[in-house]
Amino acid sequence: MSQPFATIAIVGLGLIGSSIARAVRQALPDTRILGYDRSGDVCARAQALDLCDGYHAEFGPELAEAQMVILCVPVGAMAVAATAMEPHLSAQTIISDVGSCKASVLTALRSALPQAVIVPAHPVAGTENSGPESGFASLFKGRWCILTPDDRADVEACGKVAAFWQALGANVETMDAAHHDLVLAVTSHLPHLIAYTIVGTASDLEGVTQSEVIKYSAGGFRDFTRIAASDPVMWRDVFLSNKDAVLEMLQRFSEDLSALQRAIRWDKGDELEALFTRTRAIRRSIIEQGQDDAKPDFGRTHQ
Amino acid sequence: MSQPFATIAIVGLGLIGSSIARAVRQALPDTRILGYDRSGDVCARAQALDLCDGYHAEFGPELAEAQMVILCVPVGAMAVAATAMEPHLSAQTIISDVGSCKASVLTALRSALPQAVIVPAHPVAGTENSGPESGFASLFKGRWCILTPDDRADVEACGKVAAFWQALGANVETMDAAHHDLVLAVTSHLPHLIAYTIVGTASDLEGVTQSEVIKYSAGGFRDFTRIAASDPVMWRDVFLSNKDAVLEMLQRFSEDLSALQRAIRWDKGDELEALFTRTRAIRRSIIEQGQDDAKPDFGRTHQ
Structure with missing residues (x-):
C-alpha cells in the first residue's frame, strides 16, 4: 500500500x-x-x-x-x-x-x-x-x-x-459531528456511564461487603467492571464535552428502566420475557457483523 | 477423588x-x-x-x-x-x-x-x-x-x-438464603437488568438506526449485549422470584445514576473523576482473585 x-x-x-x-x-x-x-x-x-x-x-x-x-x-x-x-x-x-x-x-x-x-x-x-x-x-x-x-x-x-x-x-x-455525537452517546458514552455507576453502587452497599461483590462477580457484574476501569480523565472529559447527547440518552434509559422496574413490581412476566427475547437478536447481529467475538463469554479463558 | x-x-x-x-x-x-x-x-x-x-x-x-x-x-x-x-x-x-x-x-x-x-x-x-x-x-x-x-x-x-x-x-x-439473594441481586441480577434495559433503549431510538448501533458497538455497548443475550425465561423468573432485593438494588442504582447525571449537567468534573478512579480498583481486585481474565478486553481476539 x-x-x-x-x-x-x-x-x-x-x-x-x-x-x-x-x-x-x-x-x-x-x-x-x-x-x-x-x-x-x-x-x-x-x-x-x-x-x-x-x-x-x-x-x-x-x-x-x-x-x-x-x-x-x-x-x-x-x-x-x-x-x-x-x-x-x-x-x-x-x-x-x-x-x-x-x-x-x-x-x-x-x-x-x-x-x-x-x-x-x-x-x-x-x-x-x-x-x-x-x-x-x-x-x-x-x-x-x-x-x-x-x-x-x-x-x-x-x-x-x-x-x-x-x-x-x-x-x-x-x-456529521452532531450525528456522530448522538450515535456514540448510545453506543459508547451511556454504556460507560452506566458501568461506572453500577460499580460505584456495588461498592457502597452496607449489607453486602466489597469482598462478596468481588467473589461473586462472575454472575454478570464483572462484565461492567472492564469498561469502568477505563481512563478516568478521558471519560470525565467525554461526558462534559458531549453533555447534551449524553443527558438525552440517560433520560431515555432511565424511563426504560422505570418501565422495567414497574413490570417487576407488578409481576408482568410477559413484558419482561418479550424484552429479553428482543435483545438477544442484537447480540447476534453484532457477532455476524464481526464487531464482537463469536466465542461464548467474549472468548474468556475457561480453565 | x-x-x-x-x-x-x-x-x-x-x-x-x-x-x-x-x-x-x-x-x-x-x-x-x-x-x-x-x-x-x-x-x-x-x-x-x-x-x-x-x-x-x-x-x-x-x-x-x-x-x-x-x-x-x-x-x-x-x-x-x-x-x-x-x-x-x-x-x-x-x-x-x-x-x-x-x-x-x-x-x-x-x-x-x-x-x-x-x-x-x-x-x-x-x-x-x-x-x-x-x-x-x-x-x-x-x-x-x-x-x-x-x-x-x-x-x-x-x-x-x-x-x-x-x-x-x-x-x-x-x-443463608436471604443474604445470598441480596448479594446476587447486586453481582448478577441488577447487571442483567441494566444490560437488558440499555440494549432495549439503544434499539428504540428514532435518531440513530439499529445498524449504526451494531456498527459502532465496539465503543462499549457490545459488552452489555452479551449478558442481554442470556436465556429470557430464566431471567424473567429470576427478577420475579427475587423481586424485593432486585427492586432495592435498582433503587440505589437509580439514585446513584441521578447523582452522576446532575454532576454532568453542572460540570462537576472532579466528582466524575473521583468516581471513575475508585471503580478502577474494583476491576483490579476481581482479576487478582481470579474471577476474570487478566488479558485486556476480556481476552477477546484482536486480529
Whole structure:
C-alpha cells in the first residue's frame, strides 16, 4: 500500500497513540513517526518500546515536517495542545484527532487553529488499559473509524486521512459531528456511564461487603467492571464535552428502566420475557457483523 | 477423588445441566448420570452428545436410584418439577438445585417435598448461551458455588453436596438464603437488568438506526449485549422470584445514576473523576482473585 503521509506526528502516546504508532510501523513501515507527550516519563517509556522515530515533551520546529498531526489526548485537552503546536505547524499540515466527541473538538480546534486543514476522526476501538505499554498494532483491524469533516474540510485531505485509517485495517465512515455525537452517546458514552455507576453502587452497599461483590462477580457484574476501569480523565472529559447527547440518552434509559422496574413490581412476566427475547437478536447481529467475538463469554479463558 | 454419589439425576439439560454432566464425566467418571428434560428434543440432543447414562422426558421409578437430584430448570419451574418427581423419590435422596435465587426456591421445594433432604446450591457461573450443546466441563473451575441450607438441612448431606461441587472444580461457600439473594441481586441480577434495559433503549431510538448501533458497538455497548443475550425465561423468573432485593438494588442504582447525571449537567468534573478512579480498583481486585481474565478486553481476539 502506498503511504498517505511521509511523516506523521502523534500527540499523546497512551493506549490509542501508541497503538497507532505500532500499526503504522507494521502497515506503513516507511512512514516517519514523530512522538509527542507532555510527560517526559511517557516519552521515555515509548522510546524504550521503540514506538516512534523521535520523542518530544514539547512542540518544536520539527513539527513542521509532519503532513498529518493526530491528537490522541483527552478531549478536554485538545484546545491546549492545539494552541501549543500552532507556532510550529506548516500551513499544509492536516490536523486530525481520535477524540470520542466530535462537535466540541471541532470547535476547539477551529478556535485554536483558524487557518488549519482539520479532519476530525474517531476510531471506535480501545481497551480498558492506559499508557504506551497497553497499545497493540491490531487494535483498529475490522473496527470502524468515523470521520466528521465540516463544510470547510478539504476533500483531498479527507481522502488521505481515510486512506491512512484503511491502511491500519479500519473501515472508514463519514458523518456529521452532531450525528456522530448522538450515535456514540448510545453506543459508547451511556454504556460507560452506566458501568461506572453500577460499580460505584456495588461498592457502597452496607449489607453486602466489597469482598462478596468481588467473589461473586462472575454472575454478570464483572462484565461492567472492564469498561469502568477505563481512563478516568478521558471519560470525565467525554461526558462534559458531549453533555447534551449524553443527558438525552440517560433520560431515555432511565424511563426504560422505570418501565422495567414497574413490570417487576407488578409481576408482568410477559413484558419482561418479550424484552429479553428482543435483545438477544442484537447480540447476534453484532457477532455476524464481526464487531464482537463469536466465542461464548467474549472468548474468556475457561480453565 | 472418591465420588460423593454413585448415581445423580440432572433435571434440565441446558447450559448448566449439561455442563454439570460433562464436568462429572471428567472429574467423577464412575458416577452414573440420569438425565431428565421435559423436552424430548433436548433429551435427544443430550443423547447425541453422550452426556448422561440415561435420558428421560418424564420421571419414573429409576429416579429412586439417584442419591442426589439437581434441578437445573428456571427458578419459576422448580415447584412443578419437584411435584412431578415426588412420587418417584427415595426418602434418602438429596434434593439440590442451581437456581439464581435461593429463598423462593427453598420455599417452593419445601412446599412440594415437605419430607425431603434439601440442600440448595448456586454455582455462580454461566455464559450467554443456552441448550445442551453450549455446556462445557470447565465452566465451574475456580468459580464459587454457594450453598444455602436452612436450619432443617442435614449436615452430612451438605458436606456431600459441597464435596460434589469441589470435585467439579468450584470453591464452596455457605450463607443463608436471604443474604445470598441480596448479594446476587447486586453481582448478577441488577447487571442483567441494566444490560437488558440499555440494549432495549439503544434499539428504540428514532435518531440513530439499529445498524449504526451494531456498527459502532465496539465503543462499549457490545459488552452489555452479551449478558442481554442470556436465556429470557430464566431471567424473567429470576427478577420475579427475587423481586424485593432486585427492586432495592435498582433503587440505589437509580439514585446513584441521578447523582452522576446532575454532576454532568453542572460540570462537576472532579466528582466524575473521583468516581471513575475508585471503580478502577474494583476491576483490579476481581482479576487478582481470579474471577476474570487478566488479558485486556476480556481476552477477546484482536486480529
